[in-house]
Structures are given as structure tokens and as C-alpha cells.
Amino acid sequence: MSKGASGPFSRTLHRRKIITAKVIIMEMKFRFLGGADTIGRMGMTMEWRGKTSLFEYGMSPTKPPEYPLECQRVDNVFLTHCHLDHCGMVPKICGRDDTELFTTPLTAEVSEIMMNDSLKIAKAENYPLPYTKGDVDRTMRSVVPLTFGDTIELDGFDVSVHSAGHIPGAAMFEIIGDTSTLYSGDLHTISTRLVGPARAVDCENLFIEGTYGGRVHPDRRDEETSFLNKIAEVTDRGGRVLIPCFATGRTQEIMLLLRNTGYDMWVDGMGRSVTRLYSNYPEYLLDFKKFKGAKRAFQEVRNPNMRSHSAKGEVIVTTGGMLDGGPVLGYLRELGKNPKNAVLIVGYQAEDTNGRMLLESGCVMMDGEPVKINCEVRKYNFSAHADHDQIVGFVRECDPRNVIFMHSETRELFMEDLKGDYNVILPKLGEEFTLDV
Numbered sequence: 001m002s003k004g005a006s007g008p009f010s011r012t013l014h015r016r017k018i019i020t021a022k023v024i025i026m027e028m029k030f031r032f033l034g035g036a037d038t039i040g041r042m043g044m045t046m047e048w049r050g051k052t053s054l055f056e057y058g059m060s061p062t063k064p065p066e067y068p069l070e071c072q073r074v075d076n077v078f079l080t081h082c083h084l085d086h087c088g089m090v091p092k093i094c095g096r097d098d099t100e101l102f103t104t105p106l107t108a109e110v111s112e113i114m115m116n117d118s119l120k121i122a123k124a125e126n127y128p129l130p131y132t133k134g135d136v137d138r139t140m141r142s143v144v145p146l147t148f149g150d151t152i153e154l155d156g157f158d159v160s161v162h163s164a165g166h167i168p169g170a171a172m173f174e175i176i177g178d179t180s181t182l183y184s185g186d187l188h189t190i191s192t193r194l195v196g197p198a199r200a201v202d203c204e205n206l207f208i209e210g211t212y213g214g215r216v217h218p219d220r221r222d223e224e225t226s227f228l229n230k231i232a233e234v235t236d237r238g239g240r241v242l243i244p245c246f247a248t249g250r251t252q253e254i255m256l257l258l259r260n261t262g263y264d265m266w267v268d269g270m271g272r273s274v275t276r277l278y279s280n281y282p283e284y285l286l287d288f289k290k291f292k293g294a295k296r297a298f299q300e301v302r303n304p305n306m307r308s309h310s311a312k313g314e315v316i317v318t319t320g321g322m323l324d325g326g327p328v329l330g331y332l333r334e335l336g337k338n339p340k341n342a343v344l345i346v347g348y349q350a351e352d353t354n355g356r357m358l359l360e361s362g363c364v365m366m367d368g369e370p371v372k373i374n375c376e377v378r379k380y381n382f383s384a385h386a387d388h389d390q391i392v393g394f395v396r397e398c399d400p401r402n403v404i405f406m407h408s409e410t411r412e413l414f415m416e417d418l419k420g421d422y423n424v425i426l427p428k429l430g431e432e433f434t435l436d437v
């Protein structure tokens with residue numbers, strides 16, 4: 001062997017070795033386990049400098065739930081925020097392997113509520129449980145809390161944390177080595193009533209969500225005004241207003257918007273617990289004083305007996321946001337009978353949900369039966385995501401070399417605006433791709 005090593009192949013062998021070593025050091029390798037060309041069940045691995053990191057591991061709370069591809073053991077997990085499509089499957093990794101979970105403390109706390117709730121739903125619906133309550137507990141013990149402005153040194157690279165402006169506690173991660181890579185998670189670039197906007201970060205590689213590819217939001221203030229006018233119109237005619245809301249973010253955004261209106265207002269469901277949690281984290285809220293005012297303006301439904309009072313209120317804000325579970329169905333059964341009342345939809349309604357069915361056919365499924373809803377139904381846009389033009393603007397401000405679109409069913413629509421100036425990548429589910437450093 002030693003003779004061969006000094007023979008004519010030795011130089012080639014030696015050269016090959018160097019090239020291989022160069023490849024290992026110089027490339028970042030990525031693979032989407034979910035959520036590349038869909039909205040939901042996010043998951044992406046990054047292999048760099050001998051470490052494998054997982055960015056998010058979520059689930060789509062459809063019936064039955066949909067999960068990302070299997071994930072092998074990783075060295076680190078980064079979680080941007082607590083929506084189930086991002087956090088829902090993290091316990092499967094961190095619970096199984098005790099992997100460190102980097103996230104903001106608020107995201108960790110709300111995620112725990114979401115994870116336990118999704119276990120509860122899986123049990124009630126007889127779906128196989130993807131992990132156990134013990135996994136959720138172990139996941140919480142693996143949390144390394146980070147906040148906006150923090151930079152930590154990991155083995156091989158640094159990570160900085162920035163606000164994503166999506167919901168309180170939502171983060172973007174900047175991975176810094178010879179090159180810098182920003183992973184946006186879900187983001188918004190305008191100031192809502194609840195959180196300030198995401199700020200652009202100079203980077204070489206930008207992983208960005210494209211939920212609203214091809215669509216532009218109406219003006220936020222105009223939308224707020226027509227929403228408030230509608231509530232005034234309904235209450236003036238003696239009706240009551242039901243506002244189904246997602247527990248995290250939308251409930252509190254709507255409470256802030258309504259805080260000075262003086263109606264008899266109630267908040268019910270999981271949104272109530274999340275609101276309480278938010279009160280412990282003023283640093284993640286745009287205006288804590290206004291937030292406290294909003295909380296005071298609403299009466300909390302603390303137990304089911306109180307619903308006989310809250311159902312008579314003028315405004316009821318309650319989970320679930322897509323009318324598929326939670327206290328909202330009880331209210332809808334009651335309020336839906338009277339044409340004077342109104343249901344105001346303020347969030348995205350996925351396919352095959354009661355919310356979508358209500359908007360399209362005026363019916364919802366209750367106890368397995370379609371029920372006609374006779375009150376007024378309206379939809380408003382209070383999105384917590386940047387729209388097409390805002391995403392394009394954000395990309396231009398970050399001015400990266402590579403733009404990688406994810407969390408989108410319409411991401412090719414960004415091509416026209418960006419392809420001349422950037423290397424736009426639309427990764428496919430399960431396919432590995434590399435970026436040079």
C-alpha cells in the first residue's frame with residue numbers, strides 16, 4: 001500500500017482528498033421535510049460544519065393531521081414561533097433525543113399549550129398520537145431561551161435572533177459563519193396593533209415565506225374601519241357579533257382594536273389563556289399599556305357556566321379560528337339563528353374547515369349534521385403575514401444572493417419580480433440542495 005501511495009496515482013488521490021475536504025467545508029446542505037411548496041407542516045434541515053440543525057417541525061391540523069417527513073437525529077432545533085404548522089412536531093425530536101431547542105421564552109410557553117392541545121384533539125378524534133405528554137415536558141426542559149438581539153456561539157457558527165413581526169415572540173434566525181443566512185419563518189413587515197414590523201437583515205442567503213405570493217392585502221386601516229363600522233351597524237340593529245379567532249395573535253389583535261369601543265365584550269377559549277401569558281412578556285408587545293387596556297375591556301369566560309352571560313354580550317371573541325372546535329360552535333349554534341346577528345371572520349380559513357364551508361355555503365357541520373347559519377357572515381383581512389409586494393420589498397432590502405421561497409403554494413409568482421436580480425430557488429419536498437459559501 002505504501003508503495004502505491006508513492007506511485008503515479010498518489011497525486012490524484014491526494015488531489016481528490018483535498019477537493020472532498022473543500023466540499024465538506026464550503027457547502028451548506030439543506031433539505032425540506034415539509035412546508036416548501038405548502039402552507040403547513042414546516043421542517044428544514046441544514047448541514048453545515050459537521051452539524052445538522054433542524055428549523056421547525058410542524059404539523060397541519062387537518063383531519064387527519066398531516067406531518068412532515070421523518071427526521072433523523074439532529075444537533076440543534078430552531079423554532080421561529082408557536083403556530084402548529086411550525087411547532088406541532090418538535091416534541092417528536094426534542095422529546096426523543098433531548099436536543100436543545102432554541103427559541104424565545106414566549107414561543108416556548110405558548111408552544112407548550114399548543115402541543116398539549118393538539119395531543120388532546122388527536123386523542124378525542126382517535127388519531128395515532130405522534131408523541132406523548134412526556135415528550136412535550138422533555139421538550140420544554142430542552143429549551144435554550146433566546147431573545148431579539150441575542151447572538152449565541154454554537155459549535156461552528158453563530159446565530160442571531162431578530163423579530164419576525166408575525167405574532168408576539170416570533171423570531172427570524174440569522175446563521176453567521178463565512179456567510180450569513182436568514183431564516184424568516186412567518187413574517188410581517190408592517191406594524192400591527194400587537195407587534196412591530198420585521199426589519200430587513202443584510203444576508204447572502206434568504207429563506208423566506210411566501211404565503212401571500214400573488215396577493216396584496218387591502219389597506220389595514222381601511223379594513224379596521226369597515227370592521228368597526230360593521231360592528232356598530234350590527235349592535236345598532238340589536239344584534240350580537242361573534243368573532244372566531246385563532247388563540248395566538250389574532251384574538252389579542254382584535255381585542256386591541258376594540259379596546260375603546262365600550263361594547264359589552266367577552267373573550268372565551270384558548271385565546272384567553274394565551275392573552276394571560278402575553279401579559280407576562282411585555283417586551284414582545286408593541287404597546288403594553290394598550291394591551292393591558294384591551295385585556296381590561298373584555299370579560300373573561302372562566303368556566304362553561306359563564307357562557308349563559310357571555311352569549312348575551314354584544315361582542316364575543318372566541319377560539320377556534322376556523323370554527324372546527326372550541327367554544328365557538330356553541331355560540332354559533334345560538335347566535336346563528338337570528339339574522340340580526342353577525343359572524344365576522346378575521347382569519348385564514350383552510351379548505352375542509354367549517355369556516356371555509358360557512359363562507360362558501362352558509363352552513364357548518366355540527367355533531368355530524370350540516371346546520372344552516374341564518375345570521376350575517378362577513379370576512380375581513382387582518383393577516384399577520386407580509387403580502388406579495390411587502391415580501392418583494394423585504395427581499396430587496398435584505399439584498400441577498402440566493403432567495404429560497406418556502407411556506408407557499410404560489411411561490412413561482414415571485415419569480416417575475418425577482419429573478420433578474422437574485423438567484424431564486426424553489427426547493428422541492430425531500431430534495432437536498434446546496435448553497436456555496
Ligand SMILES: [Zn+2]
Binds near residue numbers: 081083186
Ligand atoms: Zn405563523
Ligand SMILES: [Zn+2]
Binds near residue numbers: 086407
Ligand atoms: Zn406558518
